[in-house]
Amino acid sequence: MSKLVWSRRELLATSAVAGSMALTAASGVARAKGETHGGAEPLGSGLDPADDLVWLDGTVPAGHEGQAWGQPWPRGTRYEKKGYHLEGTGGGREAVQTWPLAWWPDGSIKWTGHAVPADGARLSGLTVRPGGVGATATLSLSETGDAITVTVGQTVWTIGRSGEALIRSARVGGAEVLQQVRLVASAQDRPDDEDGAPVLSRWTSVITGAEVEQKGPIRAVVKLAGKHSGAAGDWLPFSLRLYFHAGSSCVRVVHSMIFEGDPAKRYIRGLGLEGAVPMRDALHDRHVRFAGENGGLWGEAVRPLTGLRRDPGAAFRAAQVAGEPVPPLDQMAATVRDTLQYIPAWGDFRLRQPNSDGFSIIKRTAPGFGWIDVDTAGRSPGLGYVGGVSGGVAFGMHDFWQRCPVGLDIAGAASDMARFTVWYHAPDAPAMDMRFYHDVLGMEDYVHQNLGLDITYEDYEPGWGDPSGIARTSEFRLWALPATPSRERLATMGEGLATPPRLVPNVARVKSAGMFALWDPVAAGGAKRTQIETRAKRELDFYVSQVDERRWYGFWNYGDVMHSYDNDRHVWRYDIGGFAWDNSELSSDMWLWYGFLRTGRADVFRLAEAMTRHTGEVDVYHSGRFKGLGTRHGVQHWADSSKQPRISNAAYRRFYYYLTSDERCGDLMRGCLEGDYTLQHVDIGRKVMHREDGSKPPAGTGAVVNEAPLPDGQIFLQFGTSWGSLIAAWLAEWERTGNTRWRDRIVNGMRSIAAFPKGWLVGGANFDLKTGTFLGAGDTVSMSHLNGVFGVFEITAELLDLLDEPAYREVWLDYCELYNAPEAEFRARTGASGKGRALTQAHSRYTAYAAVERGKPELARRAWAEFFGSGDREGRDQTRGGHRVDGAAVLKPIDEITEVSTNDAAQWGIAATANLALIGDSLE
Template sequence: MSICPTSRRRFLQSAAAASMLSSLPGLAGAVTANAGGKSAPVSGTALRWLDGKPPARFDGATLGVPWPRGTLRLPSGKRLDFTLGAGGPAMQSWPLAYWPDGSLKWTAHAVAGGTPADGWDIQAGGSGGGTVSVRQAAGRIVVTAGELVWTVPASGEYLVASAARAGRVTMQNLKLVALRQDGPEPEGAGSVSQQPFTSKVTKATVEQTGPVRAVVKLDGLHTGGGRDWLPFSVRLYFYAGSDSVRIVHSFIYDGAPEKDFIRGLGVTAQVPMTDRTVDRHIRFAGEGAGVWGEAVRPVTGLRRDPGQAFRDAQVAGKALPPLAGMAKPVQDGLRWIPEWGDFSLSQLSPDGFTLKKRTQPGRAWIDANAGTRSKGLLYAGGAAGGVALGLKDFWQRAPVRLDVRNAATAMADVTAWLWSPSAPAMDMRSYRGEDGMDTHEKQIAGLNITYEDYEAGWDAAAGVARTSELQLWVLGGTPSHETLSAMAGQVANPARLVLAPARIHGCGVFGDWDPVDTGTPARRLVEDRLAAQLDQYLREAEQHRWYGFWSYGDVMHAYDADRHMWRYDIGGYAWDNSELSTDLWLWYSYLRTGRADLFRFAEAMTRHTGEVDVYHQGRFKGFGTRHGVQHWSDSSKQPRVSNAAYRRIYYFLTADERVGDLMRELLDSDADLAKVDISRKLAKQPGTPDSQHVVASFGTVWGSLIAAWLAEWERTGDTRWRDRIVNGMETIAALKWQWFTSAAPYDHRTGRFIGPGDNPGFSNLNGVFGVVEMNSELLTLVDVPAYRKAWLRYCRTYNAPKEEIVALLGRDPGGRGMSETNSRMTAYAAFQERDRTLALRAWREFLQSGELKRGPALPRRIDGPAVLRPLDEMPDISTNGSAQWGLAAIQHLALVGDTLDEAARAAGLVP
């Protein structure tokens, strides 16, 4: 199949990028450009820190780097050799995605930990350095990283059997734990029982072997009392230059919600304690840069003074001087000082944590301290070594807990609880009952009042998943407060190397967007409104506490200005679940701005929507849940929510393997469209010929499926996924009314549509779940002229005057909602057809609501007894509107930005 020529804009992007790359020295040799069959040097690529400055601590990181089409090719040896220049850290590189011509589209790069510089340049050259290696032996995998040796069993209870530092076993028996409770918390009289579970690894896969990064994937289940449940997938990441392992922990809830309540879910390890108890130390990260630290047997604050040197050493976490030099009364009285063995930091809400300790089990806890938001890191050990264990998004995921147990014995336990046993048990039951909705007619009536589609059995939580990120350090001694504070910062906000927006944009990836440009008054007006909407959502997450184990990362759908609350309890107006492409709005906003706060907001959403809002096993596997009060409560299960387009940008920017797994899970989900009938409550459409076909919409269904197929084709070069996309394109174009048909019978075996397609119409939802963005990319990657023509005709016509619709279709079928945001289709047609008149029409359509005429988007302050806490409110805010307006503005600026000033003057927005 031939590949269509790039558009003029994309040609200019690629040419500019190639020119920029070749103008810089250093990338000749292992990787070369290919221009007309001739090799030419291609320059390095500047890396910068997401937060704009070097972090206090750097334990290694991985990022994706795009390249213009035809610029780089994988050498015959299948090895990519890049460096970060003289004096830079070691780096490991591998292919991530390919252009249709076989050239590299994305490469991934793992950078070794160490002392961070202001930034580095990627250059060609031998990839020297790196101290990570992997050796596989019978029943185990041994990873060596510097002086650390990690032993990973290939099966059984433990994720890591031991970690030795300079020959001393400093950590052992790392495993997963869970507590099941057979009912909710008793209300009044009654009792519940609990059952412990531990991990059982059934499969171990070495995914990378160094020299900078090694990755081991472990799959298994939690087991206990003759039962296996809660399937998990854990990846262990080992970096050169780091004393830690990064742990990415994913599990699926597969219980019966009425009787399987998770009371605790955690990651635990043991720490050999060989130091005297006066030399054993416990540390917890507190608020901000704060650290709480004490000894198992303290010598400060005593009635008798041991001496300044002893007090200073213990506070610093160092071994005390020889006890012979200690004041005699303290020497004689050491045995009477209590040994504190158990410590616990419990964060039960995003607004508060408590610290307590006790001497041993069976004794009372005493309160040690408290605070608001901990960064989620503990340390247990001593002068001979110890372990630090941290949980990312700690307070945001509350209820969580960090424990140290048995620190006064020969073997301490450290545990990071992803769900704290101090909290009520996790309740996965439906929030509502059938309430008389026992027929489809009644359910539709309920939908019409609450906007949530209920159906018994279709609001099940079984099959949803959650991913958590942890980091575990194996250290040669107790870290100072300053060092532990820096480690806590790494846990809460991992250091990221990124590219500038212009560098990514110059490669022509991700369709129609461009970096922020406020060069004219009209552009500044649009950019300011874009920024104001984004800032408000960042504000809303905090002031309405969009946090919690299952909810962090999602946003609410609609606002209730009467209550000054989001409609968290009103059916489909509650959690958004990716409705109308909120994820894409955030990711394109990050691409344009490079803002760190937007990256983290979008990252949290990707972690949430790809896991919690999607089913990973069971009858709904591969489908996502429409917006509702609970993330799984609406009975509409659709691919428009599980859409890989919402994960794909994050995947290529970060090379995150878990998100790669999630996209790959969706490749065959169209085979179950008939089993999970989206239209089962609606009047059946005629024309479905047999059981192998299901009527599928072009935008909400097919447009969501193609993102997974595109990602797989890019990642592997396997053309069957490209061909599957092309089958859909060709058969849509072959229908009488093409895209105007909106939906047609679909054959999942071939990816083809059938039928005459002789009933034209519009669906305002067809263009708002990523298909516009996907088409913008696909039409530069595959050459299907009939489909391109059909799509352009649909784009040009969607917002056309009524008389043009009637002239084309013979009647006005209606259904053309959201004309303002769908004006981006007009803009796309205008750009592709070089039609300035159509470009001005696109701006008129976009500006028609008067959104920009209202002046700056400023929130109003609401305080006093009207609200729970003071807040800054935009009473007309809507996530649907914000996401789609933002995406439309971004695409307009990229496609027809050169006509904005003229359009804005005509609309009276600028002089």
């Protein structure tokens, strides 16, 4: 474990700075206990630090369908095997379901997962206390050879272990309201713009495995694995979890599918989740609903009784509009009752959201008859309902309009069996075209590919811009209902689907437990702190707003942001090589998560959540030749030929996993554990020495070359961009499982780096895959500005509090102290040139860390000088905010920040976070 050489008092006594200099004495133990480095109380979040958990949006919701979250615990806390409960202001107590998420090295509990039933935890002043209490609402789960049954109150769900149906049925009070929920997909063999009629193929889900992950009593989780099967063969493997909460009529479905195959032969047409709903009621007592904008709802009956030439009576009209049983027909006027059969019954309904700005509803009586336009509006929450007074199903999708083109279908509502489909890619939208976006352009060899990198910043290589193996996770909800809910209830369900209420651990508790390395909540201070916090807020605000202003939406795109801005065109460089989609470059995910931790802002959380979902799925390979690696930034998320662990980095997923206990995110981290083995056939540095002039290529790839082939079982790894990303996955697996194999793999790497004469300054070395040990002489300095900006600083700060490796600590601190050192000092202490160093402002946090850990006040002064220097983005005025651009210069009025760059925003934000936590009290 790291410890300070000097105390705070000694530092102050020896400081040569005129006046008092308050350099934070932040030892590993102090950080683990959550001591505040800035000396000020947290501001900005409005949270009571005494609360263990809070509602993300700041208010207790009127209701919810069940909650799960992760709760942090300081080192040394004993795990209470008898359970936990919630307490609220006034002494209210509620039961929770509990499971361990992570452990400290001493065996004490680090994170627990908890769940409450539907409408639970609607208290103020929530704290988690040891000791179980009896749950008032429970569920039960039972297993048979071919099925799993979950019973929640009067609702019984039957889940398949095999076959097409994910959910075979749902019964409410003995009446079946739902059948045969399955996945469907279609694809064509050619793009829409090619001559000739495309051949359409169809697939349906087939379950290949089922596992019960939690059995209750409050929350049950069932994981299914499978594939899509059809006449054209198996395709689109998937994993899917079904979440049930006591007291809820809803099942939450988290579905992840992998795109595999040749994008020039498979053009996805439709992707959907469908189910069947028995229709037992009279046509006039059957109802269809779609949630609308701003709490609105569109709703009609299959056979309408309103607007007729003859009036059935106010009671009939009111009941039908409300979704209630109409009075007995013998009370209806005979002029209507005897002619009901002449009123058309509407069987089919469609809602389509082709883009993020508008949706439309159409309907028809039956196949073979024309569609009738109904209405249009802006953004649909993605909720529908079909059923009647004796039962029905509500269905929907989270992030609906953001994932456009999407849709909702209801078919056969006038028959004995209706079907609904949630289209997470609408089949009547243009087919997905995932082919690479340009031809070879003369870049057949590495020499010419490097020339292309020079001009467009795209690392191109024929055949490497391949989407086969990427994934996408979508979230659905299904409600099994005993009758048509009120219009107000359905509208509320739609709002909850679009913006789910969420319990999260209080960021003050996350801090006090010592989680996620070096950060502090926003705090008051003098002019310089105010300057930092002003920019920090401005840039978070800007990126939150840019998602909507620039319409960064769509099936594959939503959750990512762009990399760099084009000041001349007033657009982000969406079409220029490596300047387009960001793909986690320079830790944008981490920047947003620290932004949330510092502020508690719900909008920042949701942007970070969407980014985590996107970058962990779309930008990473989950099968195939690149499995475990991610793709560098580019015009398409999979386009760049640089496939590296720095993008699949588990350091970016740990925040979301622990704050929410999200199982899918846990899968993603586990999928990165053996990314180093993939590098046996993916040589990151394969192009480095293939330039016309023999020089190295410009910054961007972060690659180092090996001159000779390596023996079997060895690869070359850079310490920061590759090993630093892999150790994040190994750390997560060690703390989640207690399996010391992964700890030992980290330690072997640390000790071998420490044994090198030049330590961390070597930059990278040959790596033995079996042992996790670096090999070679380690006597040559090789610096790269990219080696320290993909989370290795933050992960190392955590590891040095968890592992007692003093030799490694010293070579790491050498690197921290020397990276930004003046050239003369660097050369004097290393015997080598400091060539390759850049991103001075971003690396100021390294200087600050060395200042604190080595007790050198002069390094703290240097760190702030580096941070407040010219900045890492050439030509950018760091004090300047955004401005409005309108008129003929742009398609629509927009906001921009001149010379804005996500690299700059992310690294500046992370550096500001660490510096304030480390040396904040020396700032003024």
